[in-house]
Amino acid sequence: MGEPEAKRxxxxxxxxxxxxxxxxxxxxxxxxxxxGTPYIDAAKSKxxxxxxxxxxxxxxxGDETNPPKFAAPxxxxxxxxxxxxxxxxxxxxxxxxxxPASGDGVYHLNEIALTILDGFLNExxxxxxxxxxxxYYEDQKDEAKKRSKAFREERLPxxxxxxxxxxxxxxxxxGGWLYGGELTYVDLVLFQCxxxxxxxxxxxxxxxxxxxxxxxxxxxYDAVKERPNIKAYLESExxxxxAEGIWRHYPExxxxxxxx
Amino acid sequence: MGEPEAKRxxxxxxxxxxxxxxxxxxxxxxxxxxxGTPYIDAAKSKxxxxxxxxxxxxxxxGDETNPPKFAAPxxxxxxxxxxxxxxxxxxxxxxxxxxPASGDGVYHLNEIALTILDGFLNExxxxxxxxxxxxYYEDQKDEAKKRSKAFREERLPxxxxxxxxxxxxxxxxxGGWLYGGELTYVDLVLFQCxxxxxxxxxxxxxxxxxxxxxxxxxxxYDAVKERPNIKAYLESExxxxxAEGIWRHYPExxxxxxxx
Numbered sequence: 001m002g003e004p005e006a007k008r009x010x011x012x013x014x015x016x017x018x019x020x021x022x023x024x025x026x027x028x029x030x031x032x033x034x035x036g037t038p039y040i041d042a043a044k045s046k047x048x049x050x051x052x053x054x055x056x057x058x059x060x061x062g063d064e065t066n067p068p069k070f071a072a073p074x075x076x077x078x079x080x081x082x083x084x085x086x087x088x089x090x091x092x093x094x095x096x097x098x099x100p101a102s103g104d105g106v107y108h109l110n111e112i113a114l115t116i117l118d119g120f121l122n123e124x125x126x127x128x129x130x131x132x133x134x135x136y137y138e139d140q141k142d143e144a145k146k147r148s149k150a151f152r153e154e155r156l157p158x159x160x161x162x163x164x165x166x167x168x169x170x171x172x173x174x175g176g177w178l179y180g181g182e183l184t185y186v187d188l189v190l191f192q193c194x195x196x197x198x199x200x201x202x203x204x205x206x207x208x209x210x211x212x213x214x215x216x217x218x219x220x221y222d223a224v225k226e227r228p229n230i231k232a233y234l235e236s237e238x239x240x241x242x243a244e245g246i247w248r249h250y251p252e253x254x255x256x257x258x259x260x
Numbered sequence: 261m262g263e264p265e266a267k268r269x270x271x272x273x274x275x276x277x278x279x280x281x282x283x284x285x286x287x288x289x290x291x292x293x294x295x296g297t298p299y300i301d302a303a304k305s306k307x308x309x310x311x312x313x314x315x316x317x318x319x320x321x322g323d324e325t326n327p328p329k330f331a332a333p334x335x336x337x338x339x340x341x342x343x344x345x346x347x348x349x350x351x352x353x354x355x356x357x358x359x360p361a362s363g364d365g366v367y368h369l370n371e372i373a374l375t376i377l378d379g380f381l382n383e384x385x386x387x388x389x390x391x392x393x394x395x396y397y398e399d400q401k402d403e404a405k406k407r408s409k410a411f412r413e414e415r416l417p418x419x420x421x422x423x424x425x426x427x428x429x430x431x432x433x434x435g436g437w438l439y440g441g442e443l444t445y446v447d448l449v450l451f452q453c454x455x456x457x458x459x460x461x462x463x464x465x466x467x468x469x470x471x472x473x474x475x476x477x478x479x480x481y482d483a484v485k486e487r488p489n490i491k492a493y494l495e496s497e498x499x500x501x502x503a504e505g506i507w508r509h510y511p512e513x514x515x516x517x518x519x520x
Contacts, residue, residue: 058421058425060425061425061426061428061429061430062425062426062429062430062431063429063430064430064431065364065431066368066431067368067371067372067426067429067431067432067438067439068422068425068426068429069371070375070378070379070418070419070422080364080367082367082368082371083371084370084371084374084375086346086370086374087367087370087371087374090350090367090370091367104325104340107340107342107347107350107351108326108327108342110344110346110347110350111327111329111342111343111344111347112327114344114346114347115330115344118330119330122382126386126390130386130390130391130403130407131390131403131406131407131410132406132407132410132414133415134410134414135410140406143390143391143403143406146391146392146400146403147390147391147392150391150392150393150394150395154392154394155393158330159330161318162328162330165318165320165321165322165328166321166322166327166328168321169321169322169323169327169328170321170322170323170324171322171324171325171326171327172327178327179327
C-alpha cells in the first residue's frame with residue numbers, strides 16, 4: 001500500500017488554508033515562492049472555506065492513508081495529507097532544498113523554526129485573543145491591552161535576543177543566515193514572522209530596530225525581502241494583505257496607559 | 261567534524277529541566293521510563309536551576325556544534341544538544357523504538373504530538389497565565405477564570421474530540437492506540453497530557469469521561485497507566501508531584517459565576 005516516493009515527487013503540492021488572510025498558510029507559501037515551486041493554493045478557490053472546514057469537521061476521521069486533522073493549514077502531496085505548520089515545514093524543507101533530509105541539522109532547524117513560530121506567530125495571536133479565540137476582539141480588548149504590554153516589553157525582546165544569539169553563534173556561519181552559512185527554511189520562517197509582527201506592532205518593532213541590539217535579525221529580514229523571487233511575490237496579487245487573522249494591527253495595543 | 265552516529269548510540273541521554281515540577285520535561289521522562297532507557301535527569305541534581313538558566317542566558321550563543329536555546333527542556337546526547345519538546349520527541353522516537361525513522365509515519369506522528377501538546381499542555385498553561393508568564397497567578401486571576409471557562413467549554417472538548425477522531429480513524433488500527441496499531445510515542449504524550457489536565461481540571465475531566473463521548477481517549481489513558489514500566493515509574497520517587505508549572509490546580513478555575 002502507498003504510492004512510490006518517486007511518483008509523489010512529480011505530484012503538485014496543494015495548500016489548504018483560510019482565504020483572505022496571510023496567517024499560518026503564508027509561511028508555507030513563502031517557501032514555495034522562494035524556491036519557485038509550483039503549488040495549488042486552495043485559499044484562492046471558491047470553495048476555500050469549505051475545504052478548510054471539511055478537515056475540522058467532527059465527523060472527519062481521516063482516510064485509509066492519513067489520520068484526521070485538527071485545523072488548517074493542511075498540505076496535500078499525492079496521497080499524503082499532513083497538517084500543523086512546523087510539521088509541514090519539516091516535510092517540505094529537504095524536498096525544496098531548504099534543509100537537510102537527515103542528521104543533526106534536521107533537529108537544529110526544527111527547534112529554531114518552533115521557537116520563531118512560538119514567539120512571532122503564536123504569541124502574537126495571543127496578544128489580541130488572550131481569553132477566547134471564539135470571542136470578538138472587542139470583548140477581550142482590556143485583557144488584550146495587558147497581554148500586549150507584556151508581549152512588547154518582555155516576550156518580544158526575549159525572542160528577538162534569541163534570534164540574534166542564533167546569528168551570533170558559530171553554527172550560524174558566515175553570510176548572516178541562521179544556520180550553516182546558507183539560506184534554509186528557518187530564514188524564510190523568520191522573514192514572514194517578523195513581517196507579520198511589524199504589521200501588528202509597527203512602532204514597537206521600529207523602536208527595537210532603532211535600538212540596534214538586534215541588527216542581525218533586521219538585516220536578515222531585509223535580505224530575504226530583497227531576494228528576487230520573494231520580491232516578485234510580495235509585489236504580485238498572490239500575496240494577500242494583512243487583515244483579521246494571526247497578525248492584526250490594533251493601534252491601542254501599542255499604547256501604554258496615559259498615552260493617546 | 262562531528263562524532264560518528266555509532267558512537268553516540270552508546271552515549272547516555274541527559275535531560276535538562278526545571279526541578280520540582282513535572283512540566284514539559286515529564287513528557288520526555290515518560291518515553292525513557294516506558295522503554296527502560298537509562299537517562300541522566302539533571303532536574304534531580306543540586307545544580308538543576310543553574311543548568312536550566314545557563315541555556316537561556318543572553319550571553320549563551322551555543323557552541324561549535326549546536327545553536328543556542330530559548331528555554332528548557334533541553335536534551336543532550338553526546339555532542340548533540342537540542343531543545344523544544346516536540347523536537348526532542350521527534351529525535352527520540354525512532355531511537356527508543358517508539359516511531360519510524362523515515363516515511364509518512366514520521367509526519368503523521370509529529371502532527372498528532374504537536375496537536376496534543378497544543379491542546380493539553382500549551383493551552384492549559386494559558387488558562388492560569390493568560391496575561392503574562394512573568395506575573396503571579398493572583399495578579400491575573402480574573403482573566404484566568406475567563407480563559408479557563410473558554411478552555412473547559414470550547415477548547416478542551418474540541419481537542420478531546422480530535423483525539424477520539426484519530427482513534428476512530430483507519431490509520432489508528434486495532435488495539436486502541438493512536439497510530440498504526442501499536443504503541444508509539446504519541447500514546448505516551450497523550451497519557452502525560454491527559455494526566456496533567458486531569459490534575460488541573462479534575463471535575464471537568466470527570467464530567468467529560470462520564471459523558472461517554474471520548475471513551476477511546478480515556479481507555480488509552482488507562483492502558484498506558486497500567487503498563488508495567490509506567491506503573492512502576494508512577495509509584496517511584498522519580499515521579500515528581502504536580503505543583504506550580506504547566507499543570508496547576510486552582511479550584512476556582514473550574515467554577516462558573518454563581519457557583520461556590
